[in-house]
């Protein structure tokens with residue numbers, strides 16, 4: 188099928204487009220080759236492929252930032268903000284009364300709605316507040332390390348440590364009972380991973396309609412859960428984030444049901460998989476390089492750098508989409524109102540114009556201006572919490588861990604949206 192409609196830049200080879208549109212290429216890093224070619228040859232390429240709406244693939248760090256910064260000109264919510272094919276889009280529109288969003292989330296709100304909704308919880312996530320959570324997070328981290336120790340020297344670090352830990356933290360912040368955490372874990376996986384047969388239980392990747400239907404069902408299950416929680420918090424307010432969301436008002440009016448449930452789902456899901464993927468990525472690198480492990484163990488002041496580098500390296504969210512609000516020029520190209528843009532954070536994080544030796548994992552990298560948390564008005568609200576959680580887990584873990592190595596090659600999510608290590612068998616010793 189025809190792939191390109193570009194004027195000055197060279198045609199984008201079919202094999203590059205194949206990689207971009209192949210979920211398995213994200214699981215084994217082959218997509219990095221596509222990004223590298225695009226950055227060098229066609230950093231703002233228009234991709235046209237049958238079955239998909241045409242889109243621009245934005246691969247340079249500077250362009251990703253600039254488009255994110257101009258959130259009046261490039262909206263996050265006018266079209267789908269994660270990339271799916273035409274059939275999937277049509278399905279979502281059909282089951283949602285024409286709205287492209289299954290979930291009404293601040294991630295997909297635009298001015299003037301976005302900021303008042305963001306401000307409802309922003310204080311909760313500011314460093315001054317999340318630092319207050321340090322002791323309770325440390326308790327959860329110690330429990331995670333104890334569970335790892337109890338395996339006796341062999342475990343699947345992703346499945347047994349890094350996935351449950353951030354989930355436990357965020358559920359704690361919400362005040363969700365521990366007994367319900369497995370439900371939240373399953374729903375998060377289902378919302379973000381339905382391209383991956385390992386998640387859905389299907390033998391092959393789902394069709395676009397099945398994919399969208401699967402997500403729709405998951406959102407309904409989330410909604411049921413959180414509506415009950417919210418009603419409970421309105422009746423019995425507590426000092427937790429669920430109470431803040433349940434009682435949220437803008438201009439004196441309660442926020443809509445959809446916005447309320449969307450808030451819960453966004454915080455529960457955005458704060459879970461992403462942090463666990465970055466956590467596993469850091470441990471993978473240390474397991475592959477005993478010298479680096481020895482360095483950080485001997486000098487815990489290296490931990491914040493390890494955290495930043497693992498978040499850059501793994502880039503858990505591969506992209507978000509934006510669309511042009513009006514006809515405009517960008518990077519010397521003409522855009523029409525509605526044109527769809529894929530901000531490839533993973534590519535921005537390997538941009539050689541910004542990062543020295545970008546394909547090298549370097550916990551001493553400074554500065555480390557990665558775009559894993561996005562940029563501009565939507566910059567990840569949970570970034571301080573994510574970094575705090577990772578730092579505390581590593582402090583607790585490295586105080587006891589004396590060696591770690593891979594027991595088998597890690598496996599990664601097959602998804603072009605959110606993904607990273609899903610399974611990582613390790614052998615280790617602990618003091």
Ligand code: HEM
Nearest residue numbers: 293294457458461462504559560561562565567568569573
């Ligand atoms: C390593 C971990 C994380 C990564 C890589 C990550 C990544 C991102 C990205 C890429 C965005 C969108 C930025 C944009 O559109 O410009 C975002 C937004 C957001 N994140 Fe995170 N995130 C992480 C952890 C968390 C945590 C722990 C929470 C909460 C507990 C959280 C909550 C949110 C929320 C609510 C937004 C929407 C902000 C807005 O639209 O104003 N994230 N995150």
